[in-house]
Amino acid sequence: MSNIEDRVNHPSHYxxxxxxxxxxxxxxxxxxxxxxxxxxxxxLRAGHKSEEGYDNTAKEIEDLQKAIFYINDKIKLLNDKIRKE
Incomplete structure (x- = not known):
């Protein structure tokens, strides 16, 4: 049995x-x-993914900032929808 991580189908940070x-x-x-x-x-991956060139805290912050980006994009889309109605 291999302990090699499946980084494509089942990466450990997910x-x-x-x-x-x-x-x-x-x-x-x-x-x-x-x-x-x-x-x-x-x-869900914040704090679980490391990346070369980042310390773990910086990577966690980046992931949380990405989450905020997508939440803000969803809010913008919903606000745009309301304005069109």
């Missing part, structure tokens, strides 16, 4: 949740629209 409650991040986000799915994805 599968950590499976150890806690039996689901992966994709199991949640696939049922959401693009903006909300991405926001949840970045929130």
């Amino acid at each position: 599968t950590w949740l499976k150890d806690i409650c039996g689901i992966e991040v994709i199991d949640i986000t696939r049922h959401m629209d693009f903006d909300l799915g991405n926001a949840i994805k970045y929130i």
